[in-house]
Amino acid sequence: MSETLPSEAQPAPPTAAEPGRDDRNISGVPIRLDGVTKRYPGQDVPAVDDVTLEIAAGETVMFVGPSGCGKTTLLKMINRLIEPTGGRIHLGDEDVTDQDPDRLRRRIGYVIQAGGLFPHMTVATNIGLVPKMLKWDDARVAARVDELLDLVGLDPDQYRDRYPRELSGGQQQRVGVARALAADPPVLLMDEPFGAVDPITRQRLQDELIRIQEELGKTIVFVTHDFDEAVKLGDRIVVFDVGARVVQYDTPERILADPAEEYVADFVGAGATLKQLTLTRVGDVDLLQPTTATVGSDAAAAVAAAQAAGDDYVVVLDRRGRPISWPTLAELTRSPTIPDTVDERLPVVGMRSTLNDALDTMLAASQGGVVVTGRRESLAGVMAVETVMAAIQRTRSGAAG
């Protein structure tokens, strides 16, 4: 299973425009829609009218557009949950338009809002459904379940035997993604998967998806009504109008910079200059390197080090190097050693988060900065609100000039 190898050989900070495309490991296949049409009986106008679209292997393509524009219908025609009334659908070199739909769907991951988990089955059973249908033996299914739970950031020992209702919304969504990836399908279809979770959780899930996608390189088709989400996650965005008419199909940068029609400009919204913030990743800006201390070490030494560096706080790391809190020096002097309390409200973003996310996270936590984590949730640095402000200033003056 080559796709699960951590891609250690990846280039250092990839640029926002083309995320390390050439060196990426791609396990996806291209999707080709050729004149796909869906006409419902009794309706004059087709819901999807003659759409031709090519999606490159390993790309994340976002479908955006107003509700009722046919984007979800088009998505569901790719795995034939909705049968097209015309046109052909190709996965890779294969024409799948007339294949047995059940067999086809076992090769296409499908994620819906809230994960669509079956409440009467445990997490492990849910994830193992497709491999079981493909007649994998039990040991292989169990190993795959643990591997996937690990991939989506859930501890297998803790979560394997839980039922969906014993999980938070974000955890359910992670399990939903794990289930979709279970049989290692080349294509992943996601139908507004993060629509039902709170903004902070959604942002973490998006970061996770970016990370997973960097490891796996699936071909992902993702329907959303949130343009910011599309800009953040998409390698390319398709903007649809009624009847699933493709108005523009391009990279986020070019859609923001050069909307094809007034319709797209309207859809992108008036805040397009600020939306450029969505294009800048946390990993693209200079991060501050704070004073750190490991749980259980001497507090006085940490305080002294911070004072020497001119910091008024210390980032506490657990034994695996993950940030768990950032107490002020005054708080630290109260105990002899560094406490192991986990600050549940610690504002954390990943390297692939956007400046927009970072600002959101700061505001939600009422803090003037965020802790940034890199690979395996280890500390990458700290970003101050001033950095975001500077970026806003830059894009504004850029837009003015």
Add this chain to the structure above:
Amino acid sequence: MWDYVVERRGLIAFQAFQHVSLVVQCVLLGSLLAVALAVLVYRNPTATSAANGFSAVGLTVPSFALLGILLAPFGFGITPAVIAITFYAALPVLRNAVVGLAGVDRSLVESARGIGMSRVRTLLRVELPLAWPVILAGIRVSTQMVMGIAAIAAYVLGPGLGGFIFSGLSRLGGANALNSTLTGTIAIVLLALVLDLLLVLVGRLTTPRGIRV
């Protein structure tokens, strides 16, 4: 009355066994038929309301009358009793099975189809398990109801505790007539309670932890 019961304990025990056996078998058969019918109709609104109407009207048919009507083609004995009891047993289950299946979240069904489960597999692995608590509630109602109806089966000379009730009623005023009727009635009530407890236990054992309330 105590002496009456002790003297006839063998017969009472035998008839009680016959009664329970008749009820359990008819409820099983009725539930299977009802769930099968529900599976056929629940996705079609017209058929669903027809099934609901059928189960509502069916329950208003007096059991005495139905047994009487069945006498003509089938004569006295076990056959008309089984047909009538199965008929009544199926009705509450039919209604609950339709409600239960229709109540399964459509997005879960779509999710099942979306990951490649066939129609039949979706029904067996997702829809029926999720509807099961509602179906089982219907089976409990129908078991209670049919315990009483099975007593009337004695009218067509079917097996069970109804014999005590009918023989008592036919000799009302005579020796042990009241004892006989009371014995039959009380035994039926007690057995009904026991069966209900068993069904609660079955519910506990067969409802997955993830959907237990």
